[in-house]
Every structure is written in structure tokens, then in C-alpha cells.
Amino acid sequence: MMPAAPPRQWRVTSTPSPAARLPDDLTVLERGWLSSNNVILHASASEAGATLVDTSHVNHAQQTVALVRHALSRRGERLVRVVNTHLHSDHCGGNAAVQAAFDVPVWIPPGQADAVRAWDRASLSHEQTGQRCDRFTIDGVLEPGSVLAAGGRAWQVLAAPGHDPHAVMLFDPRDGVLISGDALWRDGFGVVFPETVGEPGFDDVGAVLDLIDTLPVRVVIPGHGAPFADVAEALARARSRLAAWRGDPARHARHAAKVFIKYRLMEEREQPLAALCDWASATPMMRGLWERHAPPGAESPQAWAAQLVADLARSGAVTVDGQTVRDA
Numbered sequence: 304m305m306p307a308a309p310p311r312q313w314r315v316t317s318t319p320s321p322a323a324r325l326p327d328d329l330t331v332l333e334r335g336w337l338s339s340n341n342v343i344l345h346a347s348a349s350e351a352g353a354t355l356v357d358t359s360h361v362n363h364a365q366q367t368v369a370l371v372r373h374a375l376s377r378r379g380e381r382l383v384r385v386v387n388t389h390l391h392s393d394h395c396g397g398n399a400a401v402q403a404a405f406d407v408p409v410w411i412p413p414g415q416a417d418a419v420r421a422w423d424r425a426s427l428s429h430e431q432t433g434q435r436c437d438r439f440t441i442d443g444v445l446e447p448g449s450v451l452a453a454g455g456r457a458w459q460v461l462a463a464p465g466h467d468p469h470a471v472m473l474f475d476p477r478d479g480v481l482i483s484g485d486a487l488w489r490d491g492f493g494v495v496f497p498e499t500v501g502e503p504g505f506d507d508v509g510a511v512l513d514l515i516d517t518l519p520v521r522v523v524i525p526g527h528g529a530p531f532a533d534v535a536e537a538l539a540r541a542r543s544r545l546a547a548w549r550g551d552p553a554r555h556a557r558h559a560a561k562v563f564i565k566y567r568l569m570e571e572r573e574q575p576l577a578a579l580c581d582w583a584s585a586t587p588m589m590r591g592l593w594e595r596h597a598p599p600g601a602e603s604p605q606a607w608a609a610q611l612v613a614d615l616a617r618s619g620a621v622t623v624d625g626q627t628v629r630d631a
Contacts, residue, residue, distance in 0.1 A: 323522045323532035326478050328454050331524055332370050337569040338363045339394040339526045342482055343374055347455030352383035354453040355407075356473065356482055357526065358397030361437050362570060367397040368404045384453070385409045386445060388463075388484030389470035390419070392429055393566075394526065398439035408442030414469030416444055425587075428467075428496065432563060433586035435570065445471050458482075465508030466493035472511075479521030486511050487523060489531045491544045494559045498552065499588055501595060505549045512541055556596035561611050563589055565620055568630040576612065576626045583608035 325331065332341040338359030345353050353375060359367045375382060382405040387395045390411060398409050411419065418426035422438050429436045445451060447462035451473060458473040463486040473482040485493030486508075497504030516538055523537065524530045531537060548555035560583075567582060568574065574582075583589040584604035593604040601607035612628055615621045622629045 323530050325522060325524070325530060326480065329480065329524075330374050331530055332367075332374065333529055334359055334363070334527075336527055337393060337566070338367070338396075339484075340524065340528075341367060341371065342524055343371065344454035344456070344458075345378055346380050346383075350383075350453075350455065352381040353378075354384045354386060354451075355382055355401065356386050357388055357394045357484075358385060358401050360393045360570075361396035361400075361435050364397040364400035364437070368400055371401065372404070381405070382407050386451065386453075386473075387411045388472065388482065388526065389467040390415050390427055391467060391485070392432070392434040392436040394484070395439070396436045399437035402439055409439055410443040410445050411441050412469045412471045413444040413446055416441060428588075431500070431586070431588045433567065433582060433589070447471055461514065463511045463514075465495055465497075465504055465511050467496055468504070468507070472515075474518055474520070476519065479519050480524065481515065481518065481520045481522070482524045483515070483526065485526045487515055487537060487541055488525045489523075489528050489533070489537050490540055492541050493526070494562050495548070495555065498548075498555055499559045500591055505545060508545055509542070512538055512545070553596045553598075556592050557611070560589060560592050560596075560607070561615055561620075564608065564611055565615060565630070568621055568628060571630075573627055573629040576609065576623065576628050577605075579612065579628055580605035580608040 328345040330343040334340055339357045341359060342356040343353050355371060384407055385398060385401055402409060415427060419441050424430040445460045447460055449460045451458040451460055456475045456477060458475055461472045461474055463470040463472045463484060466485045470484055470486060472484055472486055492508060495504040495508055520534045522530055522532050523534055590604050593607045597607045601610055616623045620631055622631050
């Protein structure tokens with residue numbers, strides 16, 4: 304098995320487009336899809352240091368540390384806090400490394416605070432999804448309805464359930480900047496995790512999209528992909544996707560299963576097909592999707608995983624060389 308490679312690209316996004324220009328006191332480190340973007344809220348003159356929003360995947364933790372250190376050094380400032388929009392492994396996987404490197408507190412949405420303190424991997428979704436995350440500690444919570452003072456701005460902490468029931472977004476009303484996590488991307492939103500375990504989540508996604516629509520958003524900094532200003536168009540695309548999944552939950556389930564397989568391959572880079580299918584069978588969330596949504600002919604989780612790998616190969620998302628599956 305090959306070690307995980309660094310992301311194919313990262314870049315500092317300060318001016319993604321004239322319409323989506325970011326304020327000069329925000330830095331977005333746009334990462335590859337295994338890792339979430341990192342957002343640095345640079346300190347105002349009256350503040351002790353900068354705040355980092357999300358820390359990416361554990362595979363890229365040391366790169367996250369290096370990128371953040373470089374961005375801070377250019378301004379001669381230090382890091383004083385990490386906050387997470389939610390606790391999926393691609394958003395909090397670098398927390399432990401950043402804590403070790405900068406000796407800073409971590410704040411998270413409140414819903415999983417007890418699970419982090421106990422390091423209950425099942426409750427944190429890492430065990431359910433078969434994903435990795437190094438243990439970290441927390442020092443505070445981002446209560447929805449509260450205000451996060453950072454970078455000279457009063458960020459409104461907004462509940463954003465749907466993709467993750469405990470997620471939050473950060474909104475700066477002064478400049479209309481929304482840090483949306485995985486609640487809204489330019490071309491959709493993240494897998495609706497509650498639906499993958501048989502719990503309702505689509506209505507929450509719709510309510511969050513409606514909430515965003517009421518805000519005077521000028522630019523969105525998503526959890527993945529470049530910042531964007533075409534908010535109305537992004538909301539329309541997201542609502543179209545949501546309508547399709549509401550009308551055919553099995554379609555969402557197949558999408559989710561493919562995402563989990565693709566994500567596994569982004570973590571591992573390559574894996575024997577049999578081992579990948581065995582991983583799918585042993586991963587609780589994948590097995591649950593098979594139990595509820597597998598099509599006729601998928602008599603086992605392994606068989607369904609093999610069908611999904613073939614679909615991913617046809618779309619170019621992975622390659623299959625004999626009995627080895629590789630990320631593409």
C-alpha cells in the first residue's frame with residue numbers, strides 16, 4: 304500500500320475573482336478534496352493573534368502546520384485559537400498537530416463536546432465511516448446564536464444541521480462573508496450524514512439553504528473549493544440536488560457510498576479491490592447503506608462495493624489495474 308500523497312494542489316486564495324474579492328484580513332488556504340480549506344482570521348490591532356477555522360485531514364496535518372505558519376509569519380503574528388465548523392475527519396484531522404505546534408485552544412460546536420472529551424470515535428463518526436483522526440482536546444464551544452470575536456469582526460455563529468447535525472457556519476455581517484463549511488459549496492453541499500444512518504436530514508439541509516438565502520451574503524468561503532460570489536446560483540444548484548435526493552433517497556445513498564469509497568482511496572492512494580470491499584463490509588456506515596439501499600444483485604456489502612468501484616472507474620474517479628484500485 305502506498306503512503307498517502309500530499310494534496311495535488313493548494314493555494315492561497317485572496318482574490319478568487321473580482322466579484323468574490325475577500326477582505327485583506329482573511330486568508331483562505333484552498334486545499335485538495337481530501338482536506339477541508341483552512342481560513343485564517345488575521346488579528347486586528349487590539350487582538351493577541353489570529354484564529355484558524357478548520358485544520359484539514361490528518362494525512363496532511365504537517366502540511367497544514369507549515370502553511371499556517373508561513374501565512375502567519377508574513378504578517379508577524381501568532382495563532383491564538385482554532386475553531387471547527389464541524390468534526391468530520393477532513394475538517395478536524397489536523398487539530399492535534401496544530402495544537403502541538405502552536406499550543407492553542409480548540410473550540411468546536413457544542414453537540415459533540417462530550418464525545419471529544421471521552422474520545423468516543425463512534426459518536427464522532429470516525430469509526431462509523433472508517434476514517435482516521437488523531438485525538439485532540441477542546442477548550443471551548445461555538446454556541447449557535449453567539450458571536451465569535453475574531454479578526455476585528457463579530458462573526459455570527461449559525462447552526463447548520465443537515466450535512467452534519469452539529470455543524471455551524473460563521474457569518475460576518477459587516478462585509479457579507481459566510482464561512483459555510485460543507486453546508487453550501489459552489490456546486491452543491493456535502494453528503495447528508497443523518498440520512499446515511501436512516502435518520503432524517505434533508506429538511507435540515509433545506510432549512511439551512513433557506514437561512515443562507517435570508518442573509519446579505521456577498522462571498523461564500525466553502526469547506527471545499529474556491530470562494531465564490533454567485534450565491535443565488537449556488538443556492539439554486541443546491542436546491543436542485545436536494546430535490547433530486549428527496550425524491551429518490553436511494554440515489555443519495557449510492558452517492559454517499561461512492562463518496563466514502565473515493566474518500567478511502569484518497570486516504571490510501573491505492574488498495575487491492577478485495578481489501579477495499581472488505582473495508583466497506585466492516586465499516587458500519589457502508590454496511591448500513593447496503594442493508595437499506597443496495598440494488599438487486601448486490602448480495603453482500605462486498606459485492607455492492609465492487610459494483611460502486613466499477614461505477615467510479617467508468618466516471619474516471621478511480622482507476623482499476625487488475626485487482627488494484629487507485630485514486631484518480
